[in-house]
Amino acid sequence: MASDEGPLVDVVGLVKEFRRVRRVPGRLSAIRTFLNREQDVIRAVDDISFSIMEGELIGFLGPNGAGKSTTIKMLTGILTPTAGTVSVAGRDPSRERRANAATIGVVFGQRSQLWWDLPLRESFRAVRDLYGVPNGEGDRRQAELVELLEMDDFLDAPVRQLSLGQRMRGDLAAAMLYRPRLLFLDEPTVGLDVVAKQRIREFVGHTNTESGTTILITTHDLEDVERLCRRIVVIDHGRVLYDGGLAELMAHYAPYRDLVVTLAEPHDVDVPSLEQVDRNDRRVTLRFRSDKIKAPEAIAAVTATHAVVDLSVVEPRLEDVIARIYTERGLPDGPP
Numbered sequence: 001m002a003s004d005e006g007p008l009v010d011v012v013g014l015v016k017e018f019r020r021v022r023r024v025p026g027r028l029s030a031i032r033t034f035l036n037r038e039q040d041v042i043r044a045v046d047d048i049s050f051s052i053m054e055g056e057l058i059g060f061l062g063p064n065g066a067g068k069s070t071t072i073k074m075l076t077g078i079l080t081p082t083a084g085t086v087s088v089a090g091r092d093p094s095r096e097r098r099a100n101a102a103t104i105g106v107v108f109g110q111r112s113q114l115w116w117d118l119p120l121r122e123s124f125r126a127v128r129d130l131y132g133v134p135n136g137e138g139d140r141r142q143a144e145l146v147e148l149l150e151m152d153d154f155l156d157a158p159v160r161q162l163s164l165g166q167r168m169r170g171d172l173a174a175a176m177l178y179r180p181r182l183l184f185l186d187e188p189t190v191g192l193d194v195v196a197k198q199r200i201r202e203f204v205g206h207t208n209t210e211s212g213t214t215i216l217i218t219t220h221d222l223e224d225v226e227r228l229c230r231r232i233v234v235i236d237h238g239r240v241l242y243d244g245g246l247a248e249l250m251a252h253y254a255p256y257r258d259l260v261v262t263l264a265e266p267h268d269v270d271v272p273s274l275e276q277v278d279r280n281d282r283r284v285t286l287r288f289r290s291d292k293i294k295a296p297e298a299i300a301a302v303t304a305t306h307a308v309v310d311l312s313v314v315e316p317r318l319e320d321v322i323a324r325i326y327t328e329r330g331l332p333d334g335p336p
């Protein structure tokens, strides 16, 4: 039975190991590897725990090979965990795969779930039939999605003729036709141009706020995360390195701003509370602790003592903080 109490997704002590026949190096290595019985054990997911409340939109991040896809495959029921438990809407996905399928939608940026040779309209028909969406509701829902994602122009084209951006819109619509409570998006903006990316982000944000769909998004484009997510879960080597708010992460690990000033004359700047971190001729970068002084005070301090012809305040980049989490395998003093 599906439960409506507690988190929508609950993952406790999740482990997934893969076994791979050990490669034998040297002469005739292909044949010797084929005959070899020894196996390497790869711990793709190594004791992960997290939970997701209904209505959240979470960025699930990690470098290549971190274990994201393996985790998502266990949440969708495609893979069975080696150890630990997974619960999605009160169900064990690998044991109740069919029932779980109606609860979740999955969209992969890298490969389509649509029927390649069918017109998009017929792919939608097939998805509606597959999930038993009643006709009236299906028509309404489809019309709404076609309008939201502006798909009118290419609804009758076979999927193989669509551009990547059109195909992505088709895949998103197909996943939302049966109104899943939980949507997994695996790199939904990969390879798209800036306008197409924006369109997808808007749709994802809208789906979360207007339909209340819980969304887990995996992406290497941190702008997706900055625009959409309040919470992120970062994993690497199959372990959780950070689970918490994006704003909290930035406030804790990058509590500074840079004031970039262009001076009338080239010289160094020495102002209390501001640290000169870079200078290129008349252009000087001054760093200040944003939890100690406000940007207008920092600006006033510099302009009162120096002839400034131009200035801008630059926020720290999420990319730098995430890169630090990846390279330092977590953050020195743990999550804030």
Ligand SMILES: Nc1ncnc2c1ncn2[C@@H]1O[C@H](COP(=O)(O)OP(=O)(O)OP(=O)(O)O)[C@@H](O)[C@H]1O
Pocket (backbone or CB within 6 Å): 018, 019, 020, 042, 043, 044, 062, 063, 064, 065, 066, 067, 068, 069, 070, 071
């Ligand atoms: N079927 C499999 N057999 C053996 N090893 C596997 C299998 N699937 C994944 N792995 C290994 O498990 C580890 C985690 O892979 P996974 O695909 O989950 O990473 P990811 O975080 O999704 O990476 P990416 O961002 O590149 O998609 C990798 O070392 C990968 O080689």
